[in-house]
Amino acid sequence: MSRITLTDVSRAYGQVKVLHDINLDIQDGELIVFVGPSGCGKSTLLRLIAGLDRPTRGKIAINGQDVTRVAAADRGLAMVFQSYALYPHMSVRQNLAFGLENARMPKPEIEQRIAEAARMLEIEPYLDRRPGQLSGGQRQRVAIGRAIVRNPTAFLLDEPLSNLDAELRISTRAELAALHERLSATMIYVTHDQIEAMTLADRIVVLRAGRIEQVGTPLDLYNKPANLFVAGFIGAPRMNFLPAAVFPGSAGATIGIRPQHLRRADDGESTLKAKVMLIEQLGSETVVHGDADGHRLLAVLPGQQGLETGEEVMLAYDEENLHIFDENGLRAD
Amino acid sequence: MSRVTEFIFRRRGGRGWHWTDAFTWFWLIGGFVMMFGPAIWLVNSSFKSPAALAEFPPTILPYVTAAATVEGHEKPLPLYEVTQPDGSTKVLAEVRRVGTVAQMVDPAVPGETVRVNIQDRKPVREVAFAVTNYVQPFLSFDFFRYLRNSVFVTVMATIITLLTNSMAAFALSKYNFRGRSFVMLIIIATLMVPLSVILVPLYSAITAMGLSNSLWGVILPTVATPTGVFMLRQYMLTIPDELIDAARMDKASEWQIYWRIILPLTAPALAVLAIFSVVWRWNDFLWPLIVLTRRELFTLQIALNTYAGETNIQWHFLLAMTVVTMIPVVLVFVFLQRFITTGIAGAGLK
Numbered sequence: 001m002s003r004i005t006l007t008d009v010s011r012a013y014g015q016v017k018v019l020h021d022i023n024l025d026i027q028d029g030e031l032i033v034f035v036g037p038s039g040c041g042k043s044t045l046l047r048l049i050a051g052l053d054r055p056t057r058g059k060i061a062i063n064g065q066d067v068t069r070v071a072a073a074d075r076g077l078a079m080v081f082q083s084y085a086l087y088p089h090m091s092v093r094q095n096l097a098f099g100l101e102n103a104r105m106p107k108p109e110i111e112q113r114i115a116e117a118a119r120m121l122e123i124e125p126y127l128d129r130r131p132g133q134l135s136g137g138q139r140q141r142v143a144i145g146r147a148i149v150r151n152p153t154a155f156l157l158d159e160p161l162s163n164l165d166a167e168l169r170i171s172t173r174a175e176l177a178a179l180h181e182r183l184s185a186t187m188i189y190v191t192h193d194q195i196e197a198m199t200l201a202d203r204i205v206v207l208r209a210g211r212i213e214q215v216g217t218p219l220d221l222y223n224k225p226a227n228l229f230v231a232g233f234i235g236a237p238r239m240n241f242l243p244a245a246v247f248p249g250s251a252g253a254t255i256g257i258r259p260q261h262l263r264r265a266d267d268g269e270s271t272l273k274a275k276v277m278l279i280e281q282l283g284s285e286t287v288v289h290g291d292a293d294g295h296r297l298l299a300v301l302p303g304q305q306g307l308e309t310g311e312e313v314m315l316a317y318d319e320e321n322l323h324i325f326d327e328n329g330l331r332a333d
Numbered sequence: 334m335s336r337v338t339e340f341i342f343r344r345r346g347g348r349g350w351h352w353t354d355a356f357t358w359f360w361l362i363g364g365f366v367m368m369f370g371p372a373i374w375l376v377n378s379s380f381k382s383p384a385a386l387a388e389f390p391p392t393i394l395p396y397v398t399a400a401a402t403v404e405g406h407e408k409p410l411p412l413y414e415v416t417q418p419d420g421s422t423k424v425l426a427e428v429r430r431v432g433t434v435a436q437m438v439d440p441a442v443p444g445e446t447v448r449v450n451i452q453d454r455k456p457v458r459e460v461a462f463a464v465t466n467y468v469q470p471f472l473s474f475d476f477f478r479y480l481r482n483s484v485f486v487t488v489m490a491t492i493i494t495l496l497t498n499s500m501a502a503f504a505l506s507k508y509n510f511r512g513r514s515f516v517m518l519i520i521i522a523t524l525m526v527p528l529s530v531i532l533v534p535l536y537s538a539i540t541a542m543g544l545s546n547s548l549w550g551v552i553l554p555t556v557a558t559p560t561g562v563f564m565l566r567q568y569m570l571t572i573p574d575e576l577i578d579a580a581r582m583d584k585a586s587e588w589q590i591y592w593r594i595i596l597p598l599t600a601p602a603l604a605v606l607a608i609f610s611v612v613w614r615w616n617d618f619l620w621p622l623i624v625l626t627r628r629e630l631f632t633l634q635i636a637l638n639t640y641a642g643e644t645n646i647q648w649h650f651l652l653a654m655t656v657v658t659m660i661p662v663v664l665v666f667v668f669l670q671r672f673i674t675t676g677i678a679g680a681g682l683k
Contacts, residue, residue, distance in 0.1 A: 052578050073584035085579035089597040098593075099583030146583075 002063060002076075002153035002186045003028050004049060009058035011044055018044050019210045022058070026154075031180045031187045035197040035233070036207035042190045043158055045207070049188060050156050051075045062153060073102075078147035079156040082163065084139045086131035092142050093127045096149050110149075117145045120182075137168045144179070154186035161196060173199060194234050198222070206230050228329040231256045237287065239323070242295050246272065247322065252332040256323035259287070262299040265316035272297065272315045276307055288313065375659075379652035380462040386648050399457040401426055404443040413437065413454040415447075424457060425449065466653035474650070476657075478629060479636040483615060483658075486551050486632055491610040493556040495603055501557075502565035502599075503591050507577060517566070524559045528619060536623055550624045551632070555614065561606045568602035569595060604672040612662050633658045 004026040011019040018041045026032050034042040047053040049060060051072030060068045067075050078099075086095050093114060100110045118124045121141045131139055140160065147155050160176070161169045177200055180187055191197055197204050198218045206213040206221065206229070214226040218234075225231035231239045239256045247255050265271040274290030274297050286305045290297040290313065299315055307313060324332040345351040374393065378386060381395040400409035403426050410426035415437065417423055425437040428446060435454070436446045470476055504510075505517055528535075535554055536545070544550030572595065580590045596603070618634045625631055631639075637658065640651040 047578075050578075050582065052581060072578075072581045077582070079579070079582045081575045081579060083573060083575050085573065085575040087576065087579075087594060089600075098580070098585070102584035102586075102589065146579075150583075 004154060004186065004188070005059075005061040005064075006045075006049070007059040007061070009045075009048060009055045009060060011041075011048060011053070012056045017210060019048070019055075022212060024205065024212065024215065026186060026188065029184045029186055030202045031177075031189060031200055033189045033191060033197040033201035033204045034207055035191055035194055035204055036213075037233075038192055039209075040207040041210040042192075042207050046079075046156050046158055046188060046190050050077055050079050052079075076153040077156055078150045078152035078154075080143045080147050080158065080160045082159040084131070084143040084163075086139060086142055086146070088131050091128050091130055092123065092134070092145075095131065095142060096146050099146065099150050113149045113151070114145075117148045120148065120179075121145050136164055137172065140164060140172060144176075148183070152185070154188060157187060157189045159191055160189075161191070162193075169196075176200060195236065198234070204234075206233060224331065225256075225323060226331050228254065228256070228325055231323055231325070237298050237300065240295075240297050242272075242292065242297070244324070246293060246295065250322065250324065252324035253327040254325040254329070256325065257317055257321060259298040259300040261321040262297075262301070262315040262317055264301065264305070265314035269316040272317070274299075274313055274315055276309050276311045276313055279305075279307055279309060290315070375652060376656055379466055379649070379656045380464070381466075381649060381652075382463045383647075383649050385463075386652075394460050395462055396458040397461040397463075399459050401440045403438055403440050406443075410438070410440075412440075412457040413449075414457055415449050415454045425454075463649065466649045467657070470650050470654055474636070474654070475629075476654075479631050479633045482548060482630060483632040483634070486548055486617075486621070487611055487614040489548075490552045490555055490614045491607055493552065494558060494561055494610045495607060497556055498558060498561035498606065499565050499596060499599060499603065500591065501562045502569050503595050505562070506566045506569035507572075507574070507595070517563075520559045520562050532619075532623065539624060545624055546627050546630060547624075548630060551617070551621045552614075555617070555620065558606075558610070558613075560609070564606060565599060565602050568599055572598050601672065604669065608665055608669050608672065611665055615658075615662055 004024075006022050006024040006026075009019060009022040010017065022045060034045060036042050044053065048055050051067070051070060051074075055068065058068070059066055062075060062077075086092075087098065090098065096114045096117065097110050100113065105113075114127070115124075118127055121144060123138065123141050123145055126134055126138055126142075131142065134142065140163075143160070157176075161172055164172060173196060176189075180200075189196075189200060201218055203215060204218055204221055205215050208229050214221060214230045216224075221230055221234045225234060225239075228241065232241070235258055237259050239258050240262075241254050241256050244250050244252050244255050262272070272292050274288075274292040276288055277291050278289040280287040280289075281304060283304065285303065286301045286307070288299045288301060288305070288307060290299060297315075326332045344354040346354055377393055377395060382397060385392070385395055385397060399412045401412055402409045406428065410428060412424055412426055413435075414422050415425045423439070425447065426440050428436045428438050430436070430451065433451050435449050435451055437449050437454075438446050501520070505513060505520075539545055539550045539554065542550075544553065576594060576598075577590055580594050585593065616634065617632070618638075621632050621635050622638065625635055628636075628639075633654070637651060637654050640647045640654070
């Protein structure tokens with residue numbers, strides 16, 4: 001059981017408020033992702049949950065118990081740091097054992113836990129090496145191993161994939177998902193990469209400037225973004241935003257449509273006219289940068305399109321794929 | 334080998350001499366003489382007899398006048414090269430000298446003395462090392478007791494210096510507290526206060542604590558070094574804070590963070606400070622001279638001072654023992670200079 005509840009949590013550094021009244025209920029066994037642009041306060045929020053920093057106001061509870069004033073070590077959480085923060089002067093084995101030794105765990109049990117974690121993460125061959133002798137991916141596994149051996153109530157992961165190259169990032173992402181499945185432990189995952197968030201999360205928390213913009217499952221956020229920020233942040237390439245006037249007969253102030261939801265128009269469809277400014281041929285799809293009445297418009301069209309720069313193209317859309325936002329940028333429907 | 338010589342004798346002017354070649358040679362040789370001249374002079378002089386030391390003009394190598402045992406004379410007689418009236422030279426031994434005339438004898442013909450004007454003769458000189466300069470102090474002078482005192486002071490002071498300075502540096506680099514920069518400023522500011530200024534108050538403090546005439550009285554006032562705190566702090570600032578966060582998550586106490594994480598990672602800077610501390614404490618003179626008055630507590634540097642009396646300095650012993658006391662410092666530098674360069678570079682100090 002590990003349910004983490006945040007009530008009105010705020011954090012200020014002097015006059016600068018970095019988190020504003022965060023309310024969040026993290027369920028047991030859930031993989032929740034904090035996502036947002038850099039400086040949005042997601043790492044600060046994670047540090048508050050970890051106990052490495054104290055909130056200026058508000059309450060943090062784990063399983064109903066108030067831990068706001070409890071030291072990091074006594075919250076039963078484990079953290080994987082962005083830089084991995086492996087102790088460079090200790091072997092991998094000592095790195096894994098350090099936390100357990102500090103908890104006065106008997107030697108045989110430490111050995112057993114390390115063996116188990118090493119097997120699970122396939123780091124057995126490197127147990128006696130120093131972190132400096134490992135590759136980025138291996139270090140990453142050791143960092144996760146250090147969290148696993150602790151058998152924590154919840155895992156906190158601070159951008160754990162950001163130091164890996166693109167290919168390794170994708171495979172490690174899949175491994176993390178599998179690991180979450182196997183351990184069925186609560187995980188709080190911080191990232192600025194919305195694809196990581198979409199692929200891993202049970203629920204996503206979108207943060208901006210210290211405030212929660214929206215909480216929901218990945219598809220909720222994709223299909224029903226609560227405001228312009230979430231709509232623009234989730235999904236790649238970015239959603240197109242056009243003034244409502246461009247779409248005949250539609251309500252609201254701003255209309256959003258995802259590039260993937262535009263297609264070449266057949267006759268008699270509701271269409272947008274755009275001038276092709278740039279074409280990116282990806283083989284399986286074509287990204288068209290267009291100009292519709294002075295508004296930038298992006299369309300991802302399937303396959304290879306015989307289009308040329310400067311050409312006029314008619315793009316069609318379905319009414320149900322339109323996202324309508326009011327003057328305040330909030331979802332209208 | 335040929336490549337080495339080629340490297341050493343390579344000149345900018347190619348076959349000829351560019352002015353920079355001449356300047357480089359002049360500069361390097363001059364520098365070599367400046368740096369090593371005193372050391373070489375010290376080592377060579379430590380092997381000279383008192384008479385040779387008093388000689389003018391001084392020589393670099395230790396020379397003594399050669400002597401020979403001549404039949405009918407108890408002591409060995411000094412040898413001179415005498416220019417004969419016919420211009421040839423001959424080696425004679427001096428029996429005695431009266432005014433400008435010396436009575437001399439041919440060692441081969443001991444019975445017959447010759448009178449020689451002292452302007453017609455030159456002493457026969459040979460290089461000889463007066464090893465007694467070294468042996469004698471070991472026998473009469475309580476060298477090993479002073480050595481033990483010196484080693485005790487150096488080792489204890491260095492250990493305590495490393496410990497206290499690294500603790501201060503840890504707090505000043507890894508904890509955020511009000512007045513941190515101010516404390517750092519004060520510590521740095523103490524660099525500007527020379528020992529001679531605080532000598533009197535420091536002495537009264539030490540006396541009040543009953544530490545005068547005790548080796549601890551020498552050790553304790555020297556252990557808090559601003560240089561050490563500053564150097565270690567600069568180095569510790571480069572240790573990522575995430576490591577400390579990780580250790581906190583790993584249930585490490587603040588002491589464990591210091592002892593098991595920070596200290597091992599500061600090893601290169603600690604090595605540099607250890608070297609400095611050893612050299613400082615080993616060579617300390619003024620402070621121990623003031624605190625220690627009982628002979629059995631003297632450190633080597635103070636004990637050496639006893640060779641310098643009010644009217645008479647026993648240079649030959651003083652020089653020999655100075656060479657001996659230099660040996661540990663030289664060894665420290667020879668074996669640990671690698672740490673000094675890497676550590677200083679790593680500490681961001683140049």
